[in-house]
Structures are given as C-alpha cells and as structure tokens.
Amino acid sequence: MEQQMYCTHCNQKIRKMNPLRVCNKKVQMLEMLAKANDWVYVQAGHGAMVNGQMTRAPYRAQSLCSVLVWFGLAEHSPERRSGIYRITDDGFKFLQGKHLVPKTIWSLEGRIVDRDTTMVAISSVRNVVLDKDYWDNYHQLQVYPHGIHSRV
Numbered sequence: 670m671e672q673q674m675y676c677t678h679c680n681q682k683i684r685k686m687n688p689l690r691v692c693n694k695k696v697q698m699l700e701m702l703a704k705a706n707d708w709v710y711v712q713a714g715h716g717a718m719v720n721g722q723m724t725r726a727p728y729r730a731q732s733l734c735s736v737l738v739w740f741g742l743a744e745h746s747p748e749r750r751s752g753i754y755r756i757t758d759d760g761f762k763f764l765q766g767k768h769l770v771p772k773t774i775w776s777l778e779g780r781i782v783d784r785d786t787t788m789v790a791i792s793s794v795r796n797v798v799l800d801k802d803y804w805d806n807y808h809q810l811q812v813y814p815h816g817i818h819s820r821v
Contacts, residue, residue, distance in 0.1 A: 686775035686782055689736050691794045696764075698733040699742055700757040701726055703764055708746060708754050739781050740770045766791055 701717060701724070702709055709719035711734050717726040727733060734754040737743035742760035746753035762768035769788035774781050 676713050686777045686779060688773045688775055689739065690773050691736075691742075691789065693796055694727045694729075694792070695733050695737055696791065697727045699737055699756060699764060700761055701773075702737075702743055702754060703761060703819055706756070708753050708755045710751075711754065739774060739776065742770065753803055763791055 677759055698711075701719065705719045706758055707720070711726065713729070713731045715730065717724050717730055731752055731786055734743055734745070736744050737760070738754070742757060743754050744756075744757050745751070759768050763770060766805045769790055771784040772787040772789045773785040775783040
C-alpha cells in the first residue's frame with residue numbers, strides 16, 4: 670500500500686488527481702437523458718424517474734451523471750443536491766457523432782483540473798467497458814498535480 674504524502678510546508682495531505690473517461694455506462698445514461706429530453710431525477714443506485722415513471726438506470730446512475738456534467742454532456746439542476754439532471758445540446762451532438770470530448774479529464778477534490786488533448790467521438794467509447802482490470806489498476810492511473818507546492 671502506498672504511503673500518504675504530506676506537504677513539507679503546510680503538512681496538508683497531497684491528493685492524487687482522478688482520471689475520468691466516457692465509457693459504455695455513461696453513454697447508456699446519456700441516452701436515457703436524451704430519451705426523456707427533460708429534467709430527470711436520478712437516484713444513487715439503479716433508478717431514474719423519467720417522464721413520471723421509475724426506470725432502471727445503469728448502476729451508480731447519479732455518479733455517472735456527475736461525470737457527464739464534467740464532460741459538458743449533461744447539466745445538474747440549479748438546486749443543490751437535487752439529483753436532477755438533463756442532457757445538454759453538446760450531449761445530443763455527442764450522441765449524433767457531431768461533438769468530441771476529451772479522452773480523459775482529471776478531477777481533484779470535486780473539480781476538473783486537467784483535460785486530455787486527445788478528443789474522442791461516441792464511436793470510440795460506446796462499447797468501452799471499464800472492467801475489473803481497469804479498476805484494479807486505477808491507482809496507477811491517478812497522478813499527482815503539477816506544481817503541488819504552488820497550490821498549498
């Protein structure tokens with residue numbers, strides 16, 4: 670297990686950036702939002718309230734929607750912690766193959782801090798499954814932010 674790092678100047682815990690990618694599950698969630706074409710209440714588990722009907726959604730649906738927001742493909746309602754999302758115009762264009770997103774974005778403490786310069790279309794992510802091997806090696810994909818001491 671990796672030892673936790675601390676800043677030598679302020680003793681603050683140094684956290685790694687988390688890589689996020691669009692994959693098959695996120696595409697499924699985006700398609701669900703597109704079919705509703707309206708605000709959708711998304712539960713933390715498997716459910717989403719679409720047009721007044723509780724519908725089975727991909728597992729961890731709310732988490733998937735949060736990542737879609739960071740990619741600009743969905744938006745969260747202005748009401749804090751509401752669990753209500755809808756697809757954006759870029760989300761529709763992405764589903765149509767007319768919009769590209771970064772291959773990877775990196776988040777740190779709940780905000781995006783870096784984006785990959787390589788752009789991907791829906792055709793290259795639709796069938797991507799982030800499987801057990803991916804998650805088993807996820808810690809190796811995480812990176813420390815550049816200029817860590819300038820941040821603290």
